[in-house]
Amino acid sequence: MNLKELAAALNLSQTTVSRALNGYPEVREETRARVLAAAKAAHYAPNSRARRLATGRAMTIGHVIPLTGRAEMVNPIFADFLIGAGEVYAREGYDLLLSMVTDGDTDKAFRQLAANGSVDGIMVQAPQEDDPRIALLKELDLPFLVHGRTGDALGYNWLDIANIRAFRRATDFLLDLGHTRIALVNGQARFDFSQRRERGFREALAARGVSPLPHLMANDAMTESFGYLSAAAMLDGPEPPTAFLASSVIIAIGIRRAAADRGLRLGRDLSVICHDDELSYLNNDVGGPAFTATRSSIRAAGRRCAEMLIDLIRDPDQPPKQELWDVDLTVGQSTGPCPTP
Amino acid sequence: MNLKELAAALNLSQTTVSRALNGYPEVREETRARVLAAAKAAHYAPNSRARRLATGRAMTIGHVIPLTGRAEMVNPIFADFLIGAGEVYAREGYDLLLSMVTDGDTDKAFRQLAANGSVDGIMVQAPQEDDPRIALLKELDLPFLVHGRTGDALGYNWLDIANIRAFRRATDFLLDLGHTRIALVNGQARFDFSQRRERGFREALAARGVSPLPHLMANDAMTESFGYLSAAAMLDGPEPPTAFLASSVIIAIGIRRAAADRGLRLGRDLSVICHDDELSYLNNDVGGPAFTATRSSIRAAGRRCAEMLIDLIRDPDQPPKQELWDVDLTVGQSTGPCPTP
């Protein structure tokens, strides 16, 4: 059943039927009711391909996931973000086009999406230092929103959490407990958020005159095994840390495993603070929060980012909008005073 | 730049240019080369909306994620599956349309997708007992592939792992170590895979004349906290288990936390086997496999499912194909002989 047939069945023109269905005012209410009833009865749904061609809008938003050879570290985080964004898209009638590309091909993918008009806007996640994607998207003149930010962070739309402040606060918390040998197990160094977190960490240490220990700082994809391996190495090495700061719950879980292997009890023998994205399947709150953590729901971020992007698509000529979310520190069972040796 | 302009610039008809670009034989090679060069120079990319309308194909595959009120348990697993499938789609020129729907609206979403022709096929994940989606998709006459299976499992296309066999094997392994009070911490009971896993568990016990203990069996969304809470309750209750069988690494991590809280060492005081989907960020292999596990890469499954579905879309009239993957049992550090009290 297509529009033509429906119109014929109703003895109306396609125009009128189309307008009736799309809520235009120049149709008599009686006619509209008749059309809507017939459409419903016939299970009519406008062909989205035709509609997209006619309107010139794709009603689709693109998420491009770069598959870096080894890690796909965004993985656990991108999934929750995606779900948050997807909720909003569904509500607003947008489709979500998910595009997996091998790392070097991101440019090509963006150009392609822009040229063939299959999306109205693009969501960018986890920007790196001077991320080339941002310049490219500006050039392509495609609405986009960045989750995170980079560089001077002006001239484009983004939403980010206050990473520096969060990690400064977390570090302060550990320093207040008497820890000085604090390890930072961070994400890959190229990511902007990793750099900001490290900066917050360093600032807090510097403010107390504590110097960071290079052998207690590690950067890599935020996996459980990375947490495990780096914690194991640090704990078994010289000058072992008394506390860890981890960029993700997943890393913290690895650290916990390394601690357990060595018979160390979190909160007593060893302290751990992590950043908690509030992943739905790694709830940190059961039985009191397991980890002391800076927390910010990545899913809520996805929702908000989607809203901002849609807003931008609907009205592309507004000045760039930015949103910076502050982050709570929740005290859990994984931290305690520095053990006196 | 559109086809018309490109054709005009080349002094050729749209037809010829289109054929040249799409590799049809009735164009002279010299002409084709000329067209391709011009297209490249002009950064021409056919408008996908127009192309879709003209061909009647959406070149898009739909993944519909039901958002059940609380859990979204598929979360960590669906992400890796998605990445696997997405790799294949990208390679084959298909787009991936991700649709989030609130749980009761799955039907509506499928009908919509079918009626408005925005996808050529649908991927179905985690089927439940007598999943209504399967009947619906058959009725809608839309190619679909199920990851998992349900009911008699005939008459449609699916790929599944041998859940019964895997859990029988895992249970046997624990029985061989002398365990008899074995707990099963399983996924939600409505999922077919949960039922099969429980069946494998029961079969193995029955074969040795051991009867399953109802208080040592739990079903829920496969989160870390579920693992933690059920393990905590079981370990603190009467007749505590000496071994756990967990349906996911995430659950097992929760169990490990409960064990650590109680000063129990995995592999010595308590044994844990889990099913490992080989999630990229929860690698179980670092420093020797942490958990003894039945393993099967969910990402590889995603890849294969995508291949099968595309095959089906290209040739919809072939008889239903099924694929059943066997599952390895990898021995890790989390299991050991039953401690003699």
Place this chain on the structure above:
DNA sequence: ACTGTCTTTCAAAGCGCTTTGGGTTGCCAG
């Protein structure tokens, strides 16, 4: 009765591609 203004409806022109159903050439066999 005539003009002007609204309201309601319609025919037809796109949107940018693919594909059908011919045309032209050029060449070779008869």
Place this chain on the structure above:
DNA sequence: CTGGCAACCCAAAGCGCTTTGAAAGACAGT
């Protein structure tokens, strides 16, 4: 020289919708 056959190329007809520009009808004001 003719007919037949490839090899190339083209004009035009869709695909199913939205939207423009106009017509038709109703009604009020003059």
